Amino acid sequence: MSYKAGIVAAITELKDRTGSSSIAIKKHMQANLPADKKWMNATFLAAL
Numbered sequence: 001m002s003y004k005a006g007i008v009a010a011i012t013e014l015k016d017r018t019g020s021s022s023i024a025i026k027k028h029m030q031a032n033l034p035a036d037k038k039w040m041n042a043t044f045l046a047a048l
Contacts (some may be wrong), residue, residue: 003040003047006032022048 001009010028014020025048030039 001034003029003043007044007047 006029007025009032010025011020014024014028016024026044029044033039
């Protein structure tokens with residue numbers, strides 16, 4: 001899963017009416033990250 005697809009999935013799954021914070025999106029993505037993939041914060045921020 002790409003970071004962009006992960007961000008879109010996180011926003012739709014969080015279902016926050018006022019918008020999802022970047023911290024909430026990051027936590028959701030890290031919880032659902034495959035074990036073989038390393039977290040890259042710079043890539044996440046660029047995709048956000």
